[in-house]
Amino acid sequence: MGSRVVPLRLDDETLRLIDELVNLGVYNSRSEALRDLIRIGVKRVGRVKVIIEAVNKLFELEEDEGDIPIKLEGSLKQLLAERERF
Template identity: 70%
Template sequence: MAFLLETYMYTGAYTCGLGGAWGMGSRVVPVRLDEELLELVDELVRLGLYGSRSEALRDLIRIGARHVLRARVVSEAVGKLFELEREEGDIPVRLRGALEQLLSERERL
């Protein structure tokens, strides 16, 4: 069963961890959470890490947004490398041994 939880969330640049001020452009957003996830949020509040569900969810969403921004930067950089490869007919940067090292480290995990 999902719970409907209204929470105040930052919007715009602050959501992405890029600055902003409390209340500037904030809106009420209805969110459905399953019981297990809501219990985890409540546990964070019970442990005193956050003062309320809204505060916990706001921070968790902000953390997730930062990860999305980082992934976007990496994706754009890889896209540029592919574009350069198409234009030049070869990859512009060679990191000798990097691929082998990456694959060997992945096998250890």
């Protein structure tokens, strides 16, 4: 597994927070902090992607069946309300 240099711009507040983590000894350098925080973010996005794919599959089933495939009291109403936002 190789690595590459990727230039990026950060706002002052984000950079201050990164520097604080380094100054507190949580990370040894900005690069180490950014690598770790990016890994954490990528994992989280990966989980969100799985959830979105599952919800889309439920919507496909609903369209195919003409009815909602899973009935969850309360949660169903919330899901449908959220769906209307998209």
